[in-house]
Amino acid sequence: GAVVSQHPSRVICKSGTSVKIECRSLDFQATTMFWYRQFPKQSLMLMATSNEGSKATYEQGVEKDKFLINHASLTLSTLTVTSAHPEDSSFYICSARDLGDMGQTQYFGPGTRLLVL
């Protein structure tokens, strides 16, 4: 149980294009999903908290117009990197919190490696 998928796992795109990353909870419902960014050999940096049916909450320094988050259902959240540039190249990981889990455990997806040329 508690499986989270992410798609795509890897994407290479040209500078200026937009990239959409999907995060799905496969066997549980998640009112809250989280988006992280991880640079090589560093810890995870929380970008935003995605709440089903409402606007995402962005961390300080994260541009909400740059990183669009949509949490349209209890099992799907999407992150769109708009007009991507080489500095956006990174490893993006999502996590989901089980609606029925009062223990707050976040289950993570396999991540998406984004390379912007």
Next chain:
Amino acid sequence: AQKVTQAQTEISVVEKEDVTLDCVYETRDTTYYLFWYKQPPSGELVFLIRRNSFDEQNEISGRYSWNFQKSTSSFNFTITASQVVDSAVYFCALSEGISGAGSYQLTFGKGTKLSVIP
């Protein structure tokens, strides 16, 4: 503010040795959760354990064991008889906000890279 410190950046052990990964945390809340996650080279974070602040009982799961001590604000992780497959980055994390409408955000340590040499 909450903080998680993993002082060991990298550890190398020879296969079959025991190894302990340290984690020290800071929080003002009396109610909180502590976690350990494993991140193998593939990148996915694998959930290992969750412990709430009211339960100081140590836990053992196979070759893994965890020692939670509130008196020293530590939540250490021991791997017994390490194996090559244990090679990964291990993250300790803290979550507050159990009461009320907290967002249940995780605060991560910087991680400890464990290399198990055959």
